[in-house]
Amino acid sequence: MHKLKILITFLLLFTISFSLSMPCFAEETTYVWSSTDNTVVTNANQESKKEEMDSGTLNLESASAILIEQTTGQVLYEHNCHEPLRPASVTKVMSILLIMEALDNGKLSLNDSIPCSENAASMGGSQIWLDPRETLTVDEMLKAICVGSANDCVVAMAEYIAGSEESFVQMMNDKAKELGMNDTTFKNCHGLDEDGHVTSSYDISLMSRELLNNHPQITQYTTIWTDSLRDGKSGLSNTNKLIRTYKGATGLKTGSTGLALYNLSASATRDDLSLIAVIMKAPSTKVRFAEAQKLLDYGFHTFSFKQFGKKEETVKTITVNKGVRTTVDAILSDNAGTLIEKGKDKNVEQNLSLEDTISAPITAGQKLGEVSFLLDGKTLSTIDIVAKNDVEKLNLFTMSKKVIYSWIDLLRS
DSSP, rough: OOHHHHHHHHHHHHHHHHHHSSSSOOOOEEOOOOOTOOOOSSSSOOOOOOOOOOTTTTTSSSSEEEEEEETTTOEEEESSSTTOOOOOOGGGGHHHHHHHHHHHTTSOOOOOEEEOOHHHHHHOOSSOOOOOOOEEHHHHHHHHHHHHHHHHHHHHHHHHHHHSHHHHHHHHHHHHTTTTTTOOOOSSOOHHHHOBBBOOOHHHHHHHHHHHHHHHHHHHHHHHEEEETTTTTTEEEEEOTHHHHHEEEEEEEEEETTEEEEEEEEEETTEEEEEEEEEEEEHHHHHHHHHHHHHHHHHHEEEEEEEETTTTTTEEEEESSSSSSEEEEESSSOOEEEEEEEEEEEGOEEEEEEESEEOOOOOTTTTEEEEEEEETTEEEEEEEESSSSOBOOHHHHHHHHHHHHHHHHHHHH
């Protein structure tokens, strides 16, 4: 029995040493990762003409408009989308975004009491008539801003967060720059007409997408139809009428002044497809809502969101050279899917670019390859493929540890 143990130990050491000396043949290859029916699409390269979405397609009366898919930001329709115009209270999308960021980073809590300055109380336009002697919680302030578009409340929040409205406006412009809102200059946090206070429908879609994607809890406020504050003494009614009339509406913000005319950032979700429609300088409030609905209807009628895989789903098990483990699972780094015109989902080609083998050491989350979704040769989206777990490299210490564990297992048996 003693000689058998010595022989097994020698064989284990020899096997491990041999594996360390083997060369690594990690050659990149390309696979076709089939869709849910596990069939490879053969007609993905056929000619497909996508309808050109110019300003005349939907015959909009508004000066500027855009429709985007919320998850990817893909533009589905646009009309003068980079024209700088007065945003009115749609400005508050950026103000709300900064409030939500302050909540997320711990600078605010929903129960914090927010005072009202004389400056905040003096705001004109839509308001809830804050009194400098009263305070409201952040939760109440958000409700008043999202539902009632309260100028006094948004100024009070701005002063509380940044010390002054001017400092808060600087934060707004800094965030706009960070988001690539190149058509935008903010002069205030509420949207009342002021020379030089401009943005575009494209930029509004960017900040709306940022708010909805990174702070989805905001829809708890933006989907409120009616509510009240001050123990029921102050009623609130949502200025966005689509919340009541449009299936799947999730928000987001209206705005109107004598110079800006009628603006709207409208968001909705149906069947895993989330859209944002922005209307600027509509001639009337009726046209504003009708054209936002027309954009959303166009999006839901024409497109769908095709899901191909979920985050952390195993795509392939890869061989590991010179590691304490011989394999590692390659998983999706995020949900895998793409926006596509309805009826074309069977034509999507899914190409998985992944190495056959990889050498240790490997760290969890390390990129191993990527999967791309293509239609007619055009890449729709790309998702990274990463390692599910760490794999240490074999060395004298790990070899010894592996031999000892093997020997213990042998003794137990």
